[in-house]
Amino acid sequence: MKPETSGKVKFGVWGLIIGAAIVMIIGFAWGGWLTGGTAQKMTDEAVLASQAAICVAQFMKQPNHEEKLKELEKVESWKRSEFIEKGGWDKMPGQEKAGSYVAQACAKGLEVLVSK
Numbered sequence: 001m002k003p004e005t006s007g008k009v010k011f012g013v014w015g016l017i018i019g020a021a022i023v024m025i026i027g028f029a030w031g032g033w034l035t036g037g038t039a040q041k042m043t044d045e046a047v048l049a050s051q052a053a054i055c056v057a058q059f060m061k062q063p064n065h066e067e068k069l070k071e072l073e074k075v076e077s078w079k080r081s082e083f084i085e086k087g088g089w090d091k092m093p094g095q096e097k098a099g100s101y102v103a104q105a106c107a108k109g110l111e112v113l114v115s116k
Contacts, residue, residue, distance in 0.1 A: 048105055051092060055106035056113075059089045072107075073114045080107035 001009075027033040034042070062068060068087070075083050081103035084090050090098035090106055 048099070048101055051090075051099065051102045052105035052109050054092060055084065055090050055098075055102060056109040059084070059087070059106070059110060060113075069110070069114055072110055077107075077111070080111070083107070084110075 059065060059068065072080060072083055084103040084106050085098070090103040092098065092102075
């Protein structure tokens with residue numbers, strides 16, 4: 001290989017490496033690119049939020065929901081998730097057992113209704 005060609009190849013490779021690094025920096029910083037872990041975390045949070053909303057809806061669908069809200073208000077805040085679990089509102093349709101965080105998120109959603 002000629003020295004002129006070797007120099008051009010060297011500069012071309014370095015340009016490619018630096019260009020790829022710049023594209024990655026711009027993509028992750030401003031382009032909205034995500035890593036797999038970040039995408040999984042966002043998905044888990046969205047699923048939990050939707051399950052909590054379903055739990056609140058199931059709670060409010062009960063014919064005696066106003067009485068249950070008053071009972072929930074009397075329960076200590078750290079035991080409210082147990083109250084939700086005992087009532088079975090944290091279980092999604094077709095599920096035998098709910099996820100561990102669903103009752104906690106549901107209790108937080110119901111606390112908004114209790115405080116009104």
